[in-house]
Amino acid sequence: MGMNEHTFDTVTEDGPEDGPEAGLVYRELVDELRTQPTEWLRAEHRSAVREQRRLKARELAILSVLDERRSIPEPTPGMSARAVRDSLEVARALESLPAIAETAHSGALSWDQLKPMVEIATPESDAEWAERGPTWAPADLQRRARAARVVTAEDAAARREARELRCWSDPDAGMVAGRFRLPDVDGVLVKSILEEMAERMRPAKGQPWDRLEHRMADAFVDLCQNYADVTSTRRHRPLVVVHTNGESAEVDGIPLATETFEQLSDGARVVEQRDDAPVVDYGTGRFAIPAELTRILEHRDPHCRYPGCERTRRLERHHLTPVGWNGTTSRSTVVRLCAEHHHRMEPHGTERLVGDPDQPDGLRLIQGGADARAGPAP
Numbered sequence: 001m002g003m004n005e006h007t008f009d010t011v012t013e014d015g016p017e018d019g020p021e022a023g024l025v026y027r028e029l030v031d032e033l034r035t036q037p038t039e040w041l042r043a044e045h046r047s048a049v050r051e052q053r054r055l056k057a058r059e060l061a062i063l064s065v066l067d068e069r070r071s072i073p074e075p076t077p078g079m080s081a082r083a084v085r086d087s088l089e090v091a092r093a094l095e096s097l098p099a100i101a102e103t104a105h106s107g108a109l110s111w112d113q114l115k116p117m118v119e120i121a122t123p124e125s126d127a128e129w130a131e132r133g134p135t136w137a138p139a140d141l142q143r144r145a146r147a148a149r150v151v152t153a154e155d156a157a158a159r160r161e162a163r164e165l166r167c168w169s170d171p172d173a174g175m176v177a178g179r180f181r182l183p184d185v186d187g188v189l190v191k192s193i194l195e196e197m198a199e200r201m202r203p204a205k206g207q208p209w210d211r212l213e214h215r216m217a218d219a220f221v222d223l224c225q226n227y228a229d230v231t232s233t234r235r236h237r238p239l240v241v242v243h244t245n246g247e248s249a250e251v252d253g254i255p256l257a258t259e260t261f262e263q264l265s266d267g268a269r270v271v272e273q274r275d276d277a278p279v280v281d282y283g284t285g286r287f288a289i290p291a292e293l294t295r296i297l298e299h300r301d302p303h304c305r306y307p308g309c310e311r312t313r314r315l316e317r318h319h320l321t322p323v324g325w326n327g328t329t330s331r332s333t334v335v336r337l338c339a340e341h342h343h344r345m346e347p348h349g350t351e352r353l354v355g356d357p358d359q360p361d362g363l364r365l366i367q368g369g370a371d372a373r374a375g376p377a378p
């Protein structure tokens with residue numbers, strides 16, 4: 001047949017004959033599925049995803065018992081040691097989180113949701129998370145889990161130790177390449193300068209927007225051209241926005257050690273943004289968003305708030321009730337959406353988001369139209 005031996009090696013143990021479609025090779029399976037109607041395929045896809053999640057829960061249950069017996073299996077081929085460790089940690093956590101374990105076992109939770117959820121939940125909040133968790137985007141759960149971790153001075157020192165700026169030539173590609181990794185506040189400062197410059201470098205009228213990577217690269221070159229000759233090193237105090245809930249603080253979604261927070265005020269102007277600050281209503285008829293509200297929205301909505309969308313690029317501000325219909329401007333009435341989903345919203349489109357944007361699962365989608373317009377938002 002002309003197949004080489006290496007290909008055969010990988011097929012022997014877990015080959016297709018173990019699967020439910022015994023005897024079908026993948027291509028035949030795809031051909032067979034092509035004869036099915038779309039609705040059937042959609043339902044089959046949902047059940048395949050659910051089954052996969054149930055099997056993951058089963059794997060965790062098995063791990064849990066093996067763990068009791070101090071007999072953790074070696075990673076199976078193709079599985080990283082990290083993946084085994086993560087599974088084991090989740091399996092151990094689920095022992096004190098019975099409601100979440102049951103939800104996972106029903107197939108309602110993806111691994112991307114389950115993993116951060118066991119970090120956030122306590123035996124007291126187990127039932128609540130089991131109910132709300134499935135509607136949270138993985139990104140929101142991961143963020144909540146990050147915030148729940150306490151960053152110690154040692155962690156901060158380790159981040160600082162890991163900082164790097166690398167530069168190398170690649171003669172074949174005709175490029176000089178580089179990469180930097182900078183710890184929390186340093187990294188955010190550099191990123192914000194590059195992003196701000198990139199945003200300013202708008203294309204000439206009628207020209208399409210270039211990719212963000214390109215604009216950031218251009219901005220960096222521009223920075224070098226403009227500042228290469230400048231000798232003045234007048235000390236400046238950059239503006240750093242620190243978000244805090246009173247217990248922990250973070251900058252650009254990165255949790256800070258208390259020590260880092262305290263040192264910040266030496267070299268920077270620090271704006272402290274309380275996440276639990278009272279809602280300020282800036283009134284009706286405002287298209288422009290005040291700077292303070294912009295900071296709150298950028299922090300609260302790191303991704304598009306349309307249900308299920310996790311786009312993070314080029315988000316636009318959207319009034320839940322359009323400004324032209326006397327919508328007010330406050331953090332309860334403005335959210336960030338990607339351009340595509342923004343277009344679907346009234347008054348340009350037909351859809352409408354209602355609810356409490358301060359909760360990651362607080363918004364629901366309804367069809368707009370005269371009825372929705374007549375009554376107050378629920």
Ligand SMILES: [Zn+2]
Binds near residue numbers: 337338341
């Ligand atoms: Zn979106």
